[in-house]
Amino acid sequence: MxxxxxxxxxxxxxxxxxxxxxxxxxxxxxxxxxxxxxxxxxxxxxxxxxxxxxxxxxxxxxxxxxxxxxxxxxxxxxxxxxxxxxxxxxxxxxxxxxxxxxxxxxxxxxxxxxxxxxxxxxxxxxxxxxxxxxxxxxxxxxxxxxDVSLFDSIPSATGPIKVIGAFGRLEPQKGFDVLIRAMRASPRQDLQLHIFGQGSEREALTSLAGADPRICFGGFVPEPAKAMASVDAVAMPSRWEAYGLVALEARAAGRMLLASPLDGLNDHIAAGAHPVRDNSVRGWSETLTALDRPDIAKLDRARSDANAxxxxxxxxxxxxxxxxxxxxxxxxxx
Structure with missing residues (x-):
């Protein structure tokens, strides 16, 4: 053999x-x-x-x-x-x-x-x-x-987007500091940002979130699919990303994917993810503020592509x- x-x-x-x-x-x-x-x-x-x-x-x-x-x-x-x-x-x-x-x-x-x-x-x-x-x-x-079979079993999030999830190591690469600043700059009080993961930036990111009740940290996730099912959309403000497995899982789960337009995340944008202009705090804040309902047909196409x-x-x-x-x-x- x-x-x-x-x-x-x-x-x-x-x-x-x-x-x-x-x-x-x-x-x-x-x-x-x-x-x-x-x-x-x-x-x-x-x-x-x-x-x-x-x-x-x-x-x-x-x-x-x-x-x-x-x-x-x-x-x-x-x-x-x-x-x-x-x-x-x-x-x-x-x-x-x-x-x-x-x-x-x-x-x-x-x-x-x-x-x-x-x-x-x-x-x-x-x-x-x-x-x-x-x-x-x-x-x-x-x-x-x-293997995205567990994510594929999650019903698609087709209603109004209220909970945005961010998944990954709490390190500079993932750009969660930009996302937190963008959330704090958004006037939308009906949105929540749930950050899942652990890493060296946990204390700094917690401090950056301050007392904003819309932002919470979920820590280590032993069951990623279960955590994915608890959010309506997934945000990836990475500063660099060769591919992005979280993006693949989000698409397989039928979640609207918001992504910085760089590196391998561009492949996911080509498959239906929503690009966030220039990956800046302003660009992310404008995107979060404008969120409404996802395009169901686009979600279905992205989900099918991810599962293939x-x-x-x-x-x-x-x-x-x-x-x-x-x-x-x-x-x-x-």
């Missing part, structure tokens, strides 16, 4: 591990082979010999990791190697990289070591190609997917792995 090794540098619950778990369990992918996860230390140094038929990297690329990656590539000259880019986007570059030229050089070198580079959204793929980070022949775009994501994900990975495997191994994986 074909062995597919997934390299990770963070096994805490989150988007990357959820996608890998979906690869391992999704209907339509089980026939591809046996999946195994190998943890690579964040220091960048890992084993240079990895026993597998295909190596799939989910690592965060940096200068410190490059020497080991070069050794890994040299030790597996004939083994197909794939890198899934979960982190870097135009938004990430804008908010986190003080020396863009140096950073781009590192990414180009890292990407050159792989047979294929997998952006997780169309918008991210356009950015990779526009910046010349990889050769077009290397690129295979596979939008991320997870897993099948597209499985088909794309199947085609990629079959293309990479040697002819004698293709029959084994089929």
């Amino acid at each position: 074909t062995t597919i090794i997934h390299l990770v540098d963070d096994t805490t619950p989150g988007g990357v591990m959820r996608v890998i778990e979906h690869v391992q369990s999704a209907a339509g992918l089980g026939h591809l082979g046996r999946h195994s996860v190998v943890m690579i230390p964040k220091t960048g140094r890992g084993p240079t010999r990895i026993h597998g038929d295909v190596i799939v990297s989910h690592l965060t690329m940096n200068w410190r990791r490059l020497p080991w990656l070069i050794q890994l590539r040299a030790a597996h000259a004939t083994t197909p190697m794939v890198h899934v880019e979960h982190s870097y986007t135009a938004g990430f570059l804008r908010h986190n990289v003080p020396h863009p030229a140096r950073f781009m050089t590192m990414v180009r070198v890292a990407f050159s070591l792989f047979d294929r580079v997998v952006p997780v959204s169309d918008t991210q793929a356009y950015w990779v190609l526009d910046k010349g980070l990889a050769d077009p022949s290397q690129i295979t775009t596979i939008p991320s997917a997870v 994501a897993s099948a597209r994900f499985a088909q794309s990975w199947t085609l990629l792995l079959h293309d990479l495997l040697a002819p004698e191994d293709k029959a084994q994986a089929a």
